Amino acid sequence: MAKKNTTNWPLAPAPESKDHFKLKPQYELFIGGKWQKPKSGKYFDTINPANEQKLARIAEAGEADVDAAVKAARKAYDNVWSKMPAAERAKYIYRIARLLQEKARHFAVVESMNGGKAIRESRDVDIPLAAAHFFYYAGWADKLQYAFPGKNPTPLGVAGQIIPWNFPLLMASWKIAPALACGNTVVLKPAETTPLTALLLAELIQEAELPDGVVNIITGAGATGAALVNHPDVNKIAFTGSTGVGKLIQKSIAGTAKKATLELGGKAANIIFADATIDQAVEGIVNGIYFNQGHVCCAGSRLYVEESVHDEVVRKLKHRMKSLVVGDPLDKNTDIGAINSKEQLGIINKYLKIGQEEGADMYQPACDLPGKGYWCRPTLFTNVAQSARIAQEEIFGPVLAIQTFRTVDEVIQKANNTPYGLSAGVWTDKGSKIFNLTTKMRAGVIWANTFNKFDPTSPFGGYKESGYGREGGVHGLGAYLNLN
Ligand code: NAP
Ligand code: MG
Secondary structure, three states: OOOOOOOOOEOOOOOOOOOOOOOEEOOOOOOOOOEEEOOOOEEEEEEEEOEHHHHHEEOOOHHHHHHHHHHHHHHHHHHHOOOOOOHHHHHHHHHHHHHHHOOOOOOOOHHHHHHOOHHHHHHHHHHHHHHHHHHHHHHHHHHHHOOOOOEEEEEEEEEEEEEEEEHHHHHHHHHHHHHHHHHOOEEOOOOOOOHHHHHHHHHHHHHHHOOOOOOOOOOHHHHHHHHHHHOOOOEEEEEEEOOOHHHHHHHHHHHOOOOEEEOOOOOOOOEEEEOHHHHHHHHHHHHOHHHHHHHHOOOOOOEEEEHHHHHHHHHHHHHHOOOOOOOOHHHHHOOOOOOOOHHHHHHHHHHHHHHHOOEEEOOOOOOOOOOOOOOOOEEEEEOOOOOOHHHHOOOOOOEEEEEEEOHHHHHHHHHHHOOOOOEEEOOOOOOHHHHHHHHOOOOOOOOOOOOOOOOOOOOOOOOHHHHOEEEOHHHHHHHHHOOO
């Protein structure tokens, strides 16, 4: 079937092939370098959210399995990894990076099938960035003294890592690469709905011949994550996910010696001044909220437009939205893939209703949606009050809340008026405005005249309820080291 968008220029289908590999029907737990059946005896299905078809059966790790994984990581830490010369550790990490590049297409296809994101995103963003993180941190492994002059950096021990479903392989790489470079061993739990690329990464780690137990991948739901957090022999928790679960984790590790980094939710302000290049800004808005279905913690979900250009920005944005292709994540023309789960679609739809009940005006282009699977049209709301729930709460979907402003002070005040502080964007022709805003906005990352750009050399993390600690760059090393 030809892809339709509402400009009525049908595009010929351009599906990415998935015939060059086969997923296993069932995946076990990757513990101590081997695939082990769960002691719990339990399994769950993982599906493709674009068609609701089952992709594989996945083992569910119970407490005894978590314990076995932590023991394997401890043994590998004590006997092998912490003793290995750093330059040798680096060689393994480089090998993972190179293998990821070799298998990039395979990983991209599986990421799109399991997570619902458009192949364009997984192929051009997720997988190359994941490999880049391994390359970057491999380079640091034998230079930690230079990263922290005058200090004596030593690893923390066993790191328990818990990641969400929006960037499954990227989050795994983001967490595993610095941990290994600093000499720690790892137990990682991917999200329940997107375990597949983490399991493929485990296969790749086997192929790279990492010593047994240095990386352990255990699948399961929230209870598996909680068991990992509460395990007494874990030295560090690295968590990316919702603010709600982040708070629970903080409570459970209070009073222990465990270190933690928490990367939590966001409600980023994207600010457009009248002197900005409007067409470029409109592309940035689309990139900031609609690509990856808005499943981005730092998505530009609040748009502040200088009043004099509001009508022009909204008109151009609506026009651009009509040309966005919503549909099969494996089609190379697709801009917006499937919502990751039925549960998440329910949350998004709840907010669409709340937005309308709050009196805001909703706009969606009239594009066709596939019959099966979980889908949401790109959506914007105008006439949004600052106190509206759609302007305050994280929706985690392709939904934009638009407000206006007249002065710089007003927009800074509005942008900061949120419990979150993960990211923000500024669009203007004036460098002085950029510097003024970036020094006054409480957000961990601020993009100027661009949005959602990532690089392994750049630290990332939040203020306020968006969490604490930094990942990426030299800062990301510090989170996995004792610095005495
Ligand atoms: P989530 O429900 O908090 O889940 C994140 C991870 O924690 C999943 O692996 C989850 O397992 C696990 N988990 C659930 N309950 C747990 C518990 N009690 N103890 C330990 N682990 C537990 O978040 P999500 O819905 O997957 O992801 C969306 C959220 O992540 C959004 O709020 C988003 O802003 C945030 N996020 C933040 C960043 C950042 O860098 N700041 C990046 C990406 C996403 P299950 O999969 O089984 O639930
Ligand atoms: Mg969850």
